[in-house]
Amino acid sequence: MSETDVAGRGKAALLGPAEVRELAERFGIRPTKQLGQNFVHDANTMRRIVATAGVGRDDVVLEVGPGLGSLTLALLDVVDKVVAVEIDPSLAGHLPETVADRAPELAGRLSVVGMDAMKVTRADLPAQPTALVANLPYNVAVPVLLSLMAELPTIRTALVMVQLEVADRLAAEPGGRIYGVPSVKAGFFGPVRRAGTVGRQIFWPVPQVESGLVRIDRFAESPWPQDIEFRQRVWAVVDAAFAQRRKTLRAALSGWAGSPAEAERRLVAAGIAPTARGETLDTAAFVRLAQQN
The missing domain is CATH 1.10.8.100 (rRNA adenine dimethylase, C-terminal domain)
Known part of the structure; x- marks a missing residue:
């Protein structure tokens, strides 16, 4: 990360546990299992995810499932453009308000697309992303990840938070018990590796599972056709x-x-x-x- 990127940090007031609950109450938001909603409320974890993603000023970051904006605010501190895709109309509608309130000078960097990430095409986005950084809804994490990597070839890197078991499967090597369809298909786009773990206590509500970070670095020149x-x-x-x-x-x-x-x-x-x-x-x-x- 460049000195410019580091210097650009700290403009956004990131969300803590009290702020997350306050926003949810203000907006009438109740997390639903159907949409796989568990909102992150730890600012340090969000900064760690952004740092691990390695994104900087020149990146256009695609975020899926921004929720109340915890990761969104951390990303806006570092990159000049975040395109957030949110299926929940209420969350999609309130996200710009939260950013304008907590980081008014960064609000212009955010675009919100209110739709199902599984249906996103290049034409739906106001800018073509160079990176995917997201806390993916755990109930659809693998299909969303594979769909976006396939549909958006401009994505050079992906760093996603998923259920720990899913993270292990995505990054598994051939020959192991957990190696399977997700492992092979993710590897079609580029090398896949585990990039850390995330404890369950940083979420509200607290999930029943641990979480893990997975990174995919797309082939600069693919060894096989990508059509x-x-x-x-x-x-x-x-x-x-x-x-x-x-x-x-x-x-x-x-x-x-x-x-x-x-x-x-x-x-x-x-x-x-x-x-x-x-x-x-x-x-x-x-x-x-x-x-x-």
Whole structure:
């Protein structure tokens, strides 16, 4: 982070426990499990997330599920543009008010898009994001992350807070028990790694699970095609391979390929043993397999 970025800190009055509850009461907000809402109320954690994301003045940050604005305010301290996507109409409507109240000189840096993040396209955003930094709703974290990485190729880095178990799965290495579909699909976009843990006591209401940070750094030059048609082909192979984890790939991919014999032919052509199982393959191996006809 540059000296300019550091010097730009401290303009926003970040939210603490009392402020979060006061805002919720003022706006008539009740956190709902349906939307996966747990509001963060620890300023130091928000600053740590922003620092770990490594964003700076030149970044346009996409935030999903800003809630009452805890992370939003911390981001506005560091970057010149934050695009916040919020599905809850009440929260989306009140977020600019909160920013104007607590950081009036930074209010112009914020744009709010009131819609479902799963449906966001490039055309819906006022600026194309270079980074995704978000406390993702835990009930839809993986599909939202994968959808945004696929739809918004300008995102160079993603740092997201998710349920700790999900963080472990996203960053898992081949061969482990928790390695699976999320691990492979996240790795399609670039290297994935765990970037820290977050305790449950910083949330209101306090969730029943711990949280973790996951970072994806998109390939500067992808080793494989990134177009939607090819990605869908890779997704189809991955889904088929893990639908029946205990079966060999020759058997598990028979439906995808048309027959066990054809599955074996494609596996061999991709340099993969037909007796292997899906959890032993890295993303590159699945890509090679999807390229076989």
